Amino acid sequence: MYVIAIANQKGGCGKTTTAINLSACLAQKKQKTLLIDLDPQAHATIGVSQTVIENPVTIVPALMDAGLETGVILEAIRSIEDGFDFIPADSQLVQADQQLVRQPRRHERLSICLEEMNRQGHHYDYVVIDCAPSMGILTENALFGCHELMLPIETSFLALHGIAKMLEFCQKIISQRDQPLQIRAVATMLDIRKRIAKEVLADIQTYFGDLLYKTAIRTNVKLEEAVSYGIPITRYAKKSSGYKDYAALAKEVIQQNSL
Amino acid sequence: MYVIAIANQKGGCGKTTTAINLSACLAQKKQKTLLIDLDPQAHATIGVSQTVIENPVTIVPALMDAGLETGVILEAIRSIEDGFDFIPADSQLVQADQQLVRQPRRHERLSICLEEMNRQGHHYDYVVIDCAPSMGILTENALFGCHELMLPIETSFLALHGIAKMLEFCQKIISQRDQPLQIRAVATMLDIRKRIAKEVLADIQTYFGDLLYKTAIRTNVKLEEAVSYGIPITRYAKKSSGYKDYAALAKEVIQQNSL
Ligand SMILES: Nc1ncnc2c1ncn2[C@@H]1O[C@H](COP(=O)(O)OP(=O)(O)OP(=O)(O)O)[C@@H](O)[C@H]1O
Ligand SMILES: Nc1ncnc2c1ncn2[C@@H]1O[C@H](COP(=O)(O)OP(=O)(O)OP(=O)(O)O)[C@@H](O)[C@H]1O
Numbered sequence: 001m002y003v004i005a006i007a008n009q010k011g012g013c014g015k016t017t018t019a020i021n022l023s024a025c026l027a028q029k030k031q032k033t034l035l036i037d038l039d040p041q042a043h044a045t046i047g048v049s050q051t052v053i054e055n056p057v058t059i060v061p062a063l064m065d066a067g068l069e070t071g072v073i074l075e076a077i078r079s080i081e082d083g084f085d086f087i088p089a090d091s092q093l094v095q096a097d098q099q100l101v102r103q104p105r106r107h108e109r110l111s112i113c114l115e116e117m118n119r120q121g122h123h124y125d126y127v128v129i130d131c132a133p134s135m136g137i138l139t140e141n142a143l144f145g146c147h148e149l150m151l152p153i154e155t156s157f158l159a160l161h162g163i164a165k166m167l168e169f170c171q172k173i174i175s176q177r178d179q180p181l182q183i184r185a186v187a188t189m190l191d192i193r194k195r196i197a198k199e200v201l202a203d204i205q206t207y208f209g210d211l212l213y214k215t216a217i218r219t220n221v222k223l224e225e226a227v228s229y230g231i232p233i234t235r236y237a238k239k240s241s242g243y244k245d246y247a248a249l250a251k252e253v254i255q256q257n258s259l
Numbered sequence: 260m261y262v263i264a265i266a267n268q269k270g271g272c273g274k275t276t277t278a279i280n281l282s283a284c285l286a287q288k289k290q291k292t293l294l295i296d297l298d299p300q301a302h303a304t305i306g307v308s309q310t311v312i313e314n315p316v317t318i319v320p321a322l323m324d325a326g327l328e329t330g331v332i333l334e335a336i337r338s339i340e341d342g343f344d345f346i347p348a349d350s351q352l353v354q355a356d357q358q359l360v361r362q363p364r365r366h367e368r369l370s371i372c373l374e375e376m377n378r379q380g381h382h383y384d385y386v387v388i389d390c391a392p393s394m395g396i397l398t399e400n401a402l403f404g405c406h407e408l409m410l411p412i413e414t415s416f417l418a419l420h421g422i423a424k425m426l427e428f429c430q431k432i433i434s435q436r437d438q439p440l441q442i443r444a445v446a447t448m449l450d451i452r453k454r455i456a457k458e459v460l461a462d463i464q465t466y467f468g469d470l471l472y473k474t475a476i477r478t479n480v481k482l483e484e485a486v487s488y489g490i491p492i493t494r495y496a497k498k499s500s501g502y503k504d505y506a507a508l509a510k511e512v513i514q515q516n517s518l
């Protein structure tokens with residue numbers, strides 16, 4: 001089980017779009033994949049819920065009960081397609097954030113849930129977590145419980161500006177993990193017609209070096225439309241550049257992990 | 260002196276681009292305008308500082324000393340062009356945010372500074388405040404001290420999604436003001452080629468009704484380039500749609516205030 005946290009405190013840099021479509025492409029490549037929505041805004045939930053889910057069981061009960069009750073997390077798992085499951089979020093996640101403040105080992109709850117899930121026989125090749133644009137307790141949970149932090153970096157001026165602050169926040173959690181955290185970055189929203197895009201992409205490449213995925217995700221209106229229909233790009237627009245790019249990213253992720 | 264706070268906790272929805280270019284267009288229309296950067300990220304500062312400012316005096320000393328020392332705020336005012344001044348930010352603003360927590364009347368500091376500025380003979384027609392994408396103490400200061408909250412709303416799917424939460428945060432401050440707060444919205448990043456844009460714009464119009472400015476800001480790469488050069492659009496690209504749109508917005512703002 002390889003757990004990827006998609007996080008960046010920068011708003012609107014492509015976290016949700018990446019979480020949904022990377023997961024969908026991994027599943028399409030026969031990797032059993034679980035997408036976890038860890039954002040009270042629940043945008044990933046909207047993006048995969050073609051029909052509205054009434055009162056979903058979210059990850060909240062599992063996070064609050066982590067370590068106490070067995071199998072609570074299983075009640076939250078829903079199927080999107082073959083080999084592609086997800087755990088929804090809703091605004092209740094805000095309460096979890098507030099209540100977890102006083103709990104012991106408050107940033108370990110998610111990893112306890114994931115271990116529990118494994119023990120109960122639910123084995124995934126990949127778990128992909130969509131995080132909120134904030135460095136709160138929920139994001140701490142994702143960073144503590146993952147193998148890799150994938151930072152989506154919007155290919156626009158000042159894209160790298162908040163990164164030092166983000167990495168500083170990660171350091172705090174990294175020091176508490178007993179396994180090192182693999183940090184990687186993926187350039188998103190690349191609009192090659194923009195003259196400024198080339199320079200920004202070069203800056204991102206310089207900053208991250210080998211940690212930057214070779215695949216850059218180009219701007220493609222199909223990606224925004226797909227979310228509005230609640231369907232991953234794999235089903236919404238198979239000929240789009242959005243699909244090609246996320247398929248290429250999934251391929252790179254798989255190759256990295258077979259090294 | 261008409262004070263406009265440009266705020267929205269949504270990241271990357273056009274706050275800074277609007278703050279800079281609305282200010283520049285107001286100044287161009289002979290309105291003496293002060294732009295205040297209230298974001299520790301200091302993106303507005305970057306966007307108007309053609310040459311890098313070394314160790315600028317920011318609004319921090321004035322906020323910390325508000326009510327104690329006269330005229331401290333004046334040391335922070337710098338000139339961009341004729342009739343267009345600004346007060347820079349830098350990462351030190353984060354300390355202000357933390358230290359202000361324990362101060363009495365912590366959300367009134369900015370309005371005290373602005374009154375002080377008036378008493379010292381610095382009279383502006385407009386003060387425009389660029390806020391960070393967070394609902395912290397600095398943003399509370401902007402909301403307490405302004406006449407109008409201008410919400411930039413990105414014209415994309417889920418644009419209105421966080422708005423209820425933002426308005427809830429405003430309510431808290433509104434209840435402490437003795438003057439009502441004028442809330443308005445402006446549609447930003449409108450890409451008319453996107454089929455989804457029409458529906459989203461209609462949703463925004465329905466939601467805000469008369470509170471929505473008639474002017475919508477279209478996507479225009481010149482706006483991003485201008486920030487990268489540290490020059491307002493009024494000087495960078497006079498023929499661009501970005502310039503036309505912000506000039507039209509400035510005209511609307513002036514008309515609203517002469518009613
Ligand atoms: N490659 C792309 N091409 C076109 N539109 C995109 C692309 N990536 C993301 N978008 C659109 O940009 C907006 C922001 O993307 P997204 O929601 O994925 O960002 P986010 O980082 O999850 O935002 P938040 O910080 O609010 O969680 C959405 O409207 C989305 O549909
Ligand atoms: N109308 C537009 N056309 C093209 N690019 C735009 C437009 N408005 C903003 N941008 C670009 O989009 C990005 C985000 O805009 P901006 O910085 O103004 O948003 P913001 O709300 O201030 O972000 P933050 O939440 O980080 O403070 C910037 O790269 C900016 O240059």
Ligand SMILES: [Mg+2]
Pocket residue numbers: 015016017039043044131132
């Ligand atoms: Mg998101």
Ligand SMILES: [Mg+2]
Pocket residue numbers: 274275276298302303390391
């Ligand atoms: Mg900004």
